[in-house]
Amino acid sequence: MKRAVLALAGLGAVLAVWEGAPRLGWVSPSVLPPPSGLPLAFWRAYADGWLDAVRESLGQYLMGVGIGAGLGILLGFAVALSPRLEALLSGPMQVLRPVPALAWVPVGILWFGFTGPAVIFVVAIGVFGANAPAACGAVQAVDRELVEMAEAYGQGGRWSTAAKVLLPGAAAGILVGIRAGLAQGWLAVVGAGLAGIPGLGQRMEQAASGHAADAVLVYLITFMALFGLTDALWVLVRDRLSAWQR
Amino acid sequence: MATLVDIRNLTIAYGSAPPVLADFSVTLAERSLTCIVGRSGVGKTSLLRVIAGLAPPRSGAVVMAGADGPVAAADAVHGCRPLALVFQQPRLLPWRRVIDNVMFGLEGVLGHDDRLRRAQSVLTQVGLADHAGRWPHQLSRGQCQRVNLARALAVRPRVMLLDEPFSALDTVTRQGLQADVLRLWRETGTAVLLVTQDIEEAVLLAERVLVLGGRPARVIRNFPVTLPYPRQRESHRFATQVKTLRDTLAELVADGEGI
Numbered sequence: 001m002k003r004a005v006l007a008l009a010g011l012g013a014v015l016a017v018w019e020g021a022p023r024l025g026w027v028s029p030s031v032l033p034p035p036s037g038l039p040l041a042f043w044r045a046y047a048d049g050w051l052d053a054v055r056e057s058l059g060q061y062l063m064g065v066g067i068g069a070g071l072g073i074l075l076g077f078a079v080a081l082s083p084r085l086e087a088l089l090s091g092p093m094q095v096l097r098p099v100p101a102l103a104w105v106p107v108g109i110l111w112f113g114f115t116g117p118a119v120i121f122v123v124a125i126g127v128f129g130a131n132a133p134a135a136c137g138a139v140q141a142v143d144r145e146l147v148e149m150a151e152a153y154g155q156g157g158r159w160s161t162a163a164k165v166l167l168p169g170a171a172a173g174i175l176v177g178i179r180a181g182l183a184q185g186w187l188a189v190v191g192a193g194l195a196g197i198p199g200l201g202q203r204m205e206q207a208a209s210g211h212a213a214d215a216v217l218v219y220l221i222t223f224m225a226l227f228g229l230t231d232a233l234w235v236l237v238r239d240r241l242s243a244w245q246r
Numbered sequence: 247m248a249t250l251v252d253i254r255n256l257t258i259a260y261g262s263a264p265p266v267l268a269d270f271s272v273t274l275a276e277r278s279l280t281c282i283v284g285r286s287g288v289g290k291t292s293l294l295r296v297i298a299g300l301a302p303p304r305s306g307a308v309v310m311a312g313a314d315g316p317v318a319a320a321d322a323v324h325g326c327r328p329l330a331l332v333f334q335q336p337r338l339l340p341w342r343r344v345i346d347n348v349m350f351g352l353e354g355v356l357g358h359d360d361r362l363r364r365a366q367s368v369l370t371q372v373g374l375a376d377h378a379g380r381w382p383h384q385l386s387r388g389q390c391q392r393v394n395l396a397r398a399l400a401v402r403p404r405v406m407l408l409d410e411p412f413s414a415l416d417t418v419t420r421q422g423l424q425a426d427v428l429r430l431w432r433e434t435g436t437a438v439l440l441v442t443q444d445i446e447e448a449v450l451l452a453e454r455v456l457v458l459g460g461r462p463a464r465v466i467r468n469f470p471v472t473l474p475y476p477r478q479r480e481s482h483r484f485a486t487q488v489k490t491l492r493d494t495l496a497e498l499v500a501d502g503e504g505i
Binding site for chain 2: 143145146148149150151152153154155160164165168169171244245
């Protein structure tokens with residue numbers, strides 16, 4: 001309770017300083033508009049198609065996350081279970097691992113143009129990069145004695161072991177990879193927008209170019225809210241899957 | 247008693263290394279209780295893994311009576327396995343509740359209701375009926391070992407293989423579980439093959455004790471325990487049998503058998 005009160009007090013102090021700074025002339029409102037002006041800025045953005053942009057970016061994000069996480073977890077699983085595949089992919093992974101996710105934006109534009117699929121591609125690459133090694137490590141870390149136990153009790157078939165031992169045993173590590181991927185995905189959405197691909201990021205970049213600081217803040221807060229929403233969903237799933245640890 | 251398992255000339259080795267256990271032959275009768283004793287690393291756990299089919303022997307065979315006949319077919323239909331291994335560490339799936347861990351070996355064999363009934367019944371047998379809904383981490387070490395035992399009992403094995411299941415337990419818990427194993431052995435009629443390093447435990451439980459020793463290990467003594475059940479640790483006859491077995495082992499060490 002005391003902690004919650006302190007947290008609220010801290011938030012209130014930040015808002016007060018933020019509101020006061022432009023009003024007292026410490027900074028120009030064109031650089032940092034006061035929070036009291038944001039509702040109006042938000043209304044203008046809404047009238048200008050904010051919701052469509054949210055829908056578009058969220059759809060591209062979810063598609064990219066689904067593809068990237070799905071393929072990453074599948075490949076991570078396969079690599080963890082096949083030393084031959086691990087050896088085969090170790091070379092390409094060493095070469096590709098240092099490439100920052102945002103460096104794939106120009107590649108996405110080159111292959112797909114300034115279109116939604118380019119955003120999906122960049123998001124998927126970033127999410128894949130976070131999920132594949134996490135899933136691989138998590139599966140490799142599952143206690144092999146549990147796998148042997150499953151075999152001793154007639155559950156040692158490939159699919160049975162994967163579904164009943166490896167997947168639940170690796171769930172915590174896979175979830176960590178998914179969370180990192182969710183953050184990477186939003187980074188990719190912003191990066192793709194700044195490069196000019198239509199969506200929330202592009203609108204934010206256009207607002208900055210037009211020195212519309214309040215609109216920049218509206219899109220910044222939008223990204224914060226979307227990231228917070230996806231992260232909160234992740235926490236819900238994590239809590240549900242890890243009930244046995246409490 | 248009729249022979250249930252015929253273990254013939256088993257030789258166990260890791261890769262191309264020299265065998266750890268050679269030419270091991272023994273038969274297990276129905277409703278028998280046999281203990282294997284031997285020093286750490288002699289190959290006791292490897293032997294149980296091979297008997298349980300978790301690892302191949304370099305040579306030899308484990309033959310179950312009626313393995314291919316109608317008995318085996320009936321076993322499979324009724325959710326029974328010929329063998330069940332009780333591990334040294336409980337190896338419970340931490341993300342499954344106790345009841346789901348006990349039902350594990352019945353999945354894909356019995357329907358959910360039958361699995362549930364069977365699991366509840368064996369949890370009652372091991373004294374954990376009230377713990378069915380708990381997570382493994384909420385149990386004591388002794389309770390986890392009881393769940394390990396219940397999971398094996400749930401598949402109604404004809405032979406139960408126990409790999410030093412009490413070695414990590416405190417004395418009181420260990421003695422409670424030893425009494426449980428004896429009771430369950432008599433109630434269920436399953437044959438039991440128990441590996442232990444504890445001479446007193448072997449004399450308390452077994453009808454006969456096989457002593458493994460030498461390099462590669464082999465059976466160097468077949469020691470029948472002639473005491474009637476229930477055995478009293480405090481009795482003079484019990485102490486005499488323990489001493490006789492200890493002396494036998496000491497003689498073997500002195501003779502260079504490398505127990």
